[in-house]
Structures are given as structure tokens and as C-alpha cells.
Amino acid sequence: MKSNIPFKLFVNCVLVKGANRSTICDLQRNDVRVIPNDLHDLLAENEGKTIDEIKKQYGNEFDEIIDEYFQFLYYNEFIFFSKQVDIFPKLSMEWADSTIINNCILDIDENSNYNILNVLQQLNDLQCRYLEIRNFKSAKIEVISNVLKFLKESESSIQSVEILLPYFNGIELWIASTQEKYVRLHFVRVFKSPFNKNIAPKGDHKLHVMFTKQDYQNELCCGKINQSFFSANMLAFTESVNFNSCLNKKLSIDRNGNIKNCPSMQYGFGSVASTKLKSVVTKNDFTKVWNISKDKISICKDCEFRHICTDCRAYLENPNDHLSKPLKCGYNPYTSEWSDWSKNPLKKEAISFYNLQAVTEKP
Amino acid sequence: MILLISSKYDVSTNNVVRWLNYYGINYVRLNTEDFNPLNHFSLSNKSSKLTINDIDISTITAVWHRRGRLRHVPNSLNNLGKVTDYLKKEEDSLVKSIETYLRSTKKYIGSYTSEVENYKLEHLMMAKECGLNIPNSIITTSKKDLIGFYNSHSQIISKDLRYPINIKTSDVSINSIGTFKVTDELIQGLDEQFAPIYAQEYIEKEFEIRVFYFERRFFSMGIFSQHDEQTQVDYRNYNTQIPNRCVPINLPLDIEKQLLSFTDKIKLNTGSIDFIYSTDERYIFLEVNPMGQFDWLSKNCNYHIEREIAKEFMEV
Structure with missing residues (x-):
């Protein structure tokens, strides 16, 4: 600590002010610290001054608390001291991505009959990089294997595949043999499993497998906001500052073959059997939700977690307002309290609007 | 058409390639791990012509030489001991000459020659000539001079002049630890004369x-x-x-x-x-x-360097 040299926040430790408190989002070390709004304001207003100057500004009345604040900041390496504060520019908040569609969700059930390989071909033309395939009722392992085989043989732009499927006897063997063959398979989530188990990637294997006893019956399970999904990194943060943190550059095909922003959304853009993906993704109607950043969403815009949070535009607290906060969020940024969203009496109407009463949520 | 010369494992090249695709810029990529057949490099008073891997280089408008160099010695000749050493030396002079040729005819960003002839002392001298501050440095084979340098600075460090050491035989394995502080004990353990040692003042x-x-x-x-x-x-x-x-x-x-x-x-x-x-x-x-990594720099600073590199080739 050097109290006579100007202090500066490392620019990758970004302050986000909420209604009741603030956060320091450490985008380099993926760390989030909640701080009082007083400290936020102290930092925002005094960056580039020395601690001695700041103390003096407050008539040396709060020296102790100022010391405490700065010890916390210095100890966690959120700040540094230098006479050269001017050579450190602001961090660019630009988000840029070299794809037309970055990620895609394909829902498949026993009645789905759309041509999945044709979709994959079109996704390659859109430079899509991430694919999630979801099986709700039964595991369509022959379809999944065909997809992985196709991606490998066609050297597709899709490099990473995530799969959601229900448990079946012999699934562990199937996963083991599939991961040997297809390095693009990065995540498998097995639900309705007799056990809970988490297998982290190890050595050369990039695959992460998660078994959960929970049941996911359909797309209604999606959209939950939870602290465990928070992530403080440069890519996610800058995307959230500029774009919607769930739907930006996302494309989905629901189980009936309808092109959508997300399978849970009501509005579709035609059947994939008769509509080219490329013609949809250039439509303003399709891309306009990409621009709904957290700063535009009511309540979220007052939340200190807004730029490290996921979003959901499918299930809204007020279904008639497209800028309403996610229904499945239990956090109140005005009181800083978390509660169970599904038990909130104020959300009852919206819950029945979306027929969510009987749904088990994705953790 | 842009020519990329790089390692197939280089993340930055992969990211630049994505941006080239995004902007619709045509490119061909040759990887340094593969054998790249040299169809011909023909020179005469009238004309010169170069075709590598069936690519007529006259169709190439610009080159980004990101990593390593191309291999023109077939893989089957890679395990012939001293013969291979000889062939590699010949290949080295060929590769450098091809670079010189291309550099004189088209936009050529990056350089294998600079990478291998990356002599730290020369660069220090040039930097100094351009007005940049350089650390006090000494290269010496004498213990007496090294001690003199050591005593006139509060602390000193040592590093390699060009190549990090990496020697593996059946009974020893010596690896560079990079830059390290030179201590009293280290100096005392030295003979009066030794192979050139590169030392610099330690700068706080x-x-x-x-x-x-x-x-x-x-x-x-x-x-x-x-x-x-x-x-x-x-x-x-x-x-x-x-x-x-x-x-x-x-x-x-x-x-x-x-x-x-x-x-x-x-x-x-x-x-x-x-x-x-x-x-x-x-x-x-x-x-x-000359061929240093920048992926971590681009990400940490949110500079999108890979996109800027791709854009550079848009104008060619």
C-alpha cells in the first residue's frame, strides 16, 4: 500500500453499480465481489488520486474505513499504485465475433422428422461454432451419433457439441465409446438418472459428463436464473454489455422443426423444411431480440449482477412486456434478497400463462 | 489469394482464418508440420516462377508468415542422422531465399529469417541507436570481468543470447529456466574462463x-x-x-x-x-x-487483434 501514490483499478476489474449494492467483476480471474455502493462511488469518483488525498477530502473523518476499503482492494489485486495512471486506457467494451450464428439448439423428440443433417450443413454456412442437442422424452442415440459423425467428416465449423438426454441402461458405455470417436463432444448432461454424478474433463479428454436425478420433460425447463450460472469473463461480460446474454447470435429448431430464437419462445419463423436458415437470420424480426441487453431490461438494469448473469426472453415476469425481467429469477436487487421464484405470489399469473406449474427446472 | 504459413496448432492463425472467412477473403494455408512439395522455383534472366504444393505463387497477393517455416525435405529423409542434418541446412538456405524472393515481389508480413536470426545483442545495439533505453549488459568469458560487472550493480540476471538450452542425451537432460538472478554462489562455482555468458543489470x-x-x-x-x-x-x-x-x-x-x-x-x-x-x-x-504469441494479449486487452490482421488483407 502506497498512500501517497495515485491508485488505479485494473481495467479488467469492472465496477457494476446496482440499486442497493455493487460488484467488482474480475474478468481476468473470473471472480465477483459484492461491495457497498459507498465504495463503488468512492472508486468511481476518486480514481487517480492518492489515498492521502481521499482521506483529506473527507476531512480525515473516515480514515479507518478508507484504509479498510483499500486494504481489501489491494489485497485482492483490484487496484495498483502508479504515477503513470494516464497511460492505462479504459478497457474496450466491444464484443466481436466472426460467426453469423454462434450457437444453435436442436430439440428432438420421438415425433421430430426434420432433416437434421441438412440443418447442420446450413449451420456450417453460417459459421456456427457451438451446438446443443436436446432429447427430452427418449434418447435418440443413433441421431446423435449421426450428427457427430457428420460434423467430423464434413470438417464442420461446429467445434463443440453439448447433449441433453435421459438416462438409459448402458449409457455410460455409450458415452465412453462416443467420446473416443468424437473429440467435438464436450458436454453430456444425463437426466432422470438413478444417481447424481459429475465427471470433469481429464487429460486429453475434453468431455464433461453430468448425471442428475432431475427430470426435464420439455423445453419449459429452461430459463432459470441462478447464481451458479454467473460467469465473469471478458467474452461473456462484453457480450452482455452490448447484446442479449442468451439469444445473441443464437438459432434454434424446436422439436416440431420450427425455426426460433429459442425453442421455448412462442414466436416461430417458419418450418425448417421449407425455409432457409440464411433467409431467417438476416431478418430484423429474428435479430431484434439479440439487442436486448440487460441495461434495457426493467429491474435487471438495476441489478449489480446484470453483466455476469444469463437472461431469458421466453418466460417473462410480465408476458406482455418484452423488456420485462426473467420470470424464473428470484433475486430482488432493491433488497438484495434471493427467494424461490416459483413460490412468489406475484408471479403466479405469469406461471400459469406459460403453463409452468408442473415443470421441474433445469438446475 | 492470401497465403498463410503457420503451425496447424497455432490458435491465433485459426482465429484469423475465421475472420478471413467472415470477410470472404480467399486464402490458402500451408502448415509447417507437413511436407510441402516444391514443384519448382525456376530462375532465368527472362523470368522466375514459384510453385509450392501445386499453388502457383504468382496468384498469391500477400503472405502472412505467422509461425515456423515450410518443409521441403520429404518425411522419409528425416531420420538419417548427419545426412538429414545436411539436407536441413540446404533446405534452410532454400527457405530463406524463397522468403527473400517473395518479399521483393509482394506484401509479406512476418519473417522466418528474422525469427532464426533474432540476435538479442544486435537488437540492443539498434534499439540504443533509435534512442531507446537498454539495460546495462555484458557478454564475457572471464570470471574477473563478470565479478566486476556483478559488483558494480546491485543485482544482475543472466539469459541466453539466442537459443534456450535444451539438451537431451541418454544420461543428461538440460533445460533452460529462462532468465534468472545471478548469485554469489553461482559466480564462485565458475572457472576463470568459460563460454560466453550474457548478463544484464537487474532492473526494479x-x-x-x-x-x-x-x-x-x-x-x-x-x-x-x-x-x-x-x-x-x-x-x-x-x-x-x-x-x-x-x-x-x-x-x-x-x-x-x-x-x-x-x-x-x-x-x-x-x-x-x-x-x-x-x-x-x-x-x-x-x-x-518476431513470431511471438499474441493470443493472450488480444484476449486480456480485448483488442480483437485477429480481426485487425484479417482486415489488413482485405485491402490487398
Whole structure:
């Protein structure tokens, strides 16, 4: 600590002010610290001054608390001291991505009959990089294997595949043999499993497998906001500052073959059997939700977690307002309290609007 | 058509390629791990012509030479001991000549020749001529002179002149530990005469600076390695648990000017340059890596360097 040299926040430790408190989002070390709004304001207003100057500004009345604040900041390496504060520019908040569609969700059930390989071909033309395939009722392992085989043989732009499927006897063997063959398979989530188990990637294997006893019956399970999904990194943060943190550059095909922003959304853009993906993704109607950043969403815009949070535009607290906060969020940024969203009496109407009463949520 | 010469494992090349696709820029990529047949490099008074891997190089408008160099010796000749050594030497002169030829006929960014002839002492001399601060340095074979240098500085460090040591035989394995502090015991253990040792004054730093240079543009990053014992001497002794703070930095204009005249002097149109910002408030030039990595720099500073590189080829 050097109290006579100007202090500066490392620019990758970004302050986000909420209604009741603030956060320091450490985008380099993926760390989030909640701080009082007083400290936020102290930092925002005094960056580039020395601690001695700041103390003096407050008539040396709060020296102790100022010391405490700065010890916390210095100890966690959120700040540094230098006479050269001017050579450190602001961090660019630009988000840029070299794809037309970055990620895609394909829902498949026993009645789905759309041509999945044709979709994959079109996704390659859109430079899509991430694919999630979801099986709700039964595991369509022959379809999944065909997809992985196709991606490998066609050297597709899709490099990473995530799969959601229900448990079946012999699934562990199937996963083991599939991961040997297809390095693009990065995540498998097995639900309705007799056990809970988490297998982290190890050595050369990039695959992460998660078994959960929970049941996911359909797309209604999606959209939950939870602290465990928070992530403080440069890519996610800058995307959230500029774009919607769930739907930006996302494309989905629901189980009936309808092109959508997300399978849970009501509005579709035609059947994939008769509509080219490329013609949809250039439509303003399709891309306009990409621009709904957290700063535009009511309540979220007052939340200190807004730029490290996921979003959901499918299930809204007020279904008639497209800028309403996610229904499945239990956090109140005005009181800083978390509660169970599904038990909130104020959300009852919206819950029945979306027929969510009987749904088990994705953790 | 753009020609990319790189390693198939280079992340930055992969990212640039995505942007080339995004902008619809045509390219062909040759990887340094593969054998690349040389159809012909023909020279005469009337004309010269080059075809590699069935690519007529006259159709190439610009080259980005990102990593390594092409291999023109078939893989079957790779395990013939001294014969292979000889063939590789011949190949080396061929590869350098092809680079010189291409450099004179088209936009050619990056250089294998600069990478292998990356002599730290020459660069120090040139940097000094351009007005940049350099650390006090000595190269000596004499214990007496080394002790003299050691005694006239509070602390000194040592590093390699060109190649990090990497020797593996059946009974020994010697690996470079990078830059290290020279201690009393180390010096005492030396003979009166030894092979040239490269030593420099140890500079107390406030932070280090890594500059990625590309076609007259600078992308600079401050690295706060001072708080961490593991990275105090050299940030490349990475701490992966708690990474050093890395943030964007704007070099002062006069330093940028001096750097520009330096890169002109050593004929470098891309590369990575290391500086120290010392506790006595000086920018001190350390060294250049013509084919250095910049992926971490681009990500930490949110510079999108890969996109800027792709855009550079849009205008060709």
C-alpha cells in the first residue's frame, strides 16, 4: 500500500453499480465481489488520486474505513499504485465475433422428422461454432451419433457439441465409446438418472459428463436464473454489455422443426423444411431480440449482477412486456434478497400463462 | 489469394482464418508440420516462377508468415542422422531465399529469417541507436570481468543470447529456466574462463510491457508481475493459478516513434517486443520475438487483434 501514490483499478476489474449494492467483476480471474455502493462511488469518483488525498477530502473523518476499503482492494489485486495512471486506457467494451450464428439448439423428440443433417450443413454456412442437442422424452442415440459423425467428416465449423438426454441402461458405455470417436463432444448432461454424478474433463479428454436425478420433460425447463450460472469473463461480460446474454447470435429448431430464437419462445419463423436458415437470420424480426441487453431490461438494469448473469426472453415476469425481467429469477436487487421464484405470489399469473406449474427446472 | 504459413496448432492463425472467412477473403494455408512439395522455383534472366504444393505463387497477393517455416525435405529423409542434418541446412538456405524472393515481389508480413536470426545483442545495439533505453549488459568469458560487472550493480540476471538450452542425451537432460538472478554462489562455482555468458543489470520494475506490432500498429499490454515471486524476474515463469494482472496500455508517443524507427531498422513488419517500466520511471527495451504469441494479449486487452490482421488483407 502506497498512500501517497495515485491508485488505479485494473481495467479488467469492472465496477457494476446496482440499486442497493455493487460488484467488482474480475474478468481476468473470473471472480465477483459484492461491495457497498459507498465504495463503488468512492472508486468511481476518486480514481487517480492518492489515498492521502481521499482521506483529506473527507476531512480525515473516515480514515479507518478508507484504509479498510483499500486494504481489501489491494489485497485482492483490484487496484495498483502508479504515477503513470494516464497511460492505462479504459478497457474496450466491444464484443466481436466472426460467426453469423454462434450457437444453435436442436430439440428432438420421438415425433421430430426434420432433416437434421441438412440443418447442420446450413449451420456450417453460417459459421456456427457451438451446438446443443436436446432429447427430452427418449434418447435418440443413433441421431446423435449421426450428427457427430457428420460434423467430423464434413470438417464442420461446429467445434463443440453439448447433449441433453435421459438416462438409459448402458449409457455410460455409450458415452465412453462416443467420446473416443468424437473429440467435438464436450458436454453430456444425463437426466432422470438413478444417481447424481459429475465427471470433469481429464487429460486429453475434453468431455464433461453430468448425471442428475432431475427430470426435464420439455423445453419449459429452461430459463432459470441462478447464481451458479454467473460467469465473469471478458467474452461473456462484453457480450452482455452490448447484446442479449442468451439469444445473441443464437438459432434454434424446436422439436416440431420450427425455426426460433429459442425453442421455448412462442414466436416461430417458419418450418425448417421449407425455409432457409440464411433467409431467417438476416431478418430484423429474428435479430431484434439479440439487442436486448440487460441495461434495457426493467429491474435487471438495476441489478449489480446484470453483466455476469444469463437472461431469458421466453418466460417473462410480465408476458406482455418484452423488456420485462426473467420470470424464473428470484433475486430482488432493491433488497438484495434471493427467494424461490416459483413460490412468489406475484408471479403466479405469469406461471400459469406459460403453463409452468408442473415443470421441474433445469438446475 | 492470401497465403498463410503457420503451425496447424497455432490458435491465433485459426482465429484469423475465421475472420478471413467472415470477410470472404480467399486464402490458402500451408502448415509447417507437413511436407510441402516444391514443384519448382525456376530462375532465368527472362523470368522466375514459384510453385509450392501445386499453388502457383504468382496468384498469391500477400503472405502472412505467422509461425515456423515450410518443409521441403520429404518425411522419409528425416531420420538419417548427419545426412538429414545436411539436407536441413540446404533446405534452410532454400527457405530463406524463397522468403527473400517473395518479399521483393509482394506484401509479406512476418519473417522466418528474422525469427532464426533474432540476435538479442544486435537488437540492443539498434534499439540504443533509435534512442531507446537498454539495460546495462555484458557478454564475457572471464570470471574477473563478470565479478566486476556483478559488483558494480546491485543485482544482475543472466539469459541466453539466442537459443534456450535444451539438451537431451541418454544420461543428461538440460533445460533452460529462462532468465534468472545471478548469485554469489553461482559466480564462485565458475572457472576463470568459460563460454560466453550474457548478463544484464537487474532492473526494479513497476510493470512489464508486451507490445504486439503489426504493420505499423502497436497493441500494448502492461503485465504486473512484480507482486508475484514466481514472475518477478521474468513474467514468462508463468503463474497459472493466479495470473499476473494484464491490462491494456498506451505507450507514450515518443516511445512509439522510437519503436517505429527500430522496427524499420531491423526490417520487421510484425513481432512482439518486451519492455520494462522501471521503478525509476524509465521505459527500457528488452528484446524482440518476431513470431511471438499474441493470443493472450488480444484476449486480456480485448483488442480483437485477429480481426485487425484479417482486415489488413482485405485491402490487398
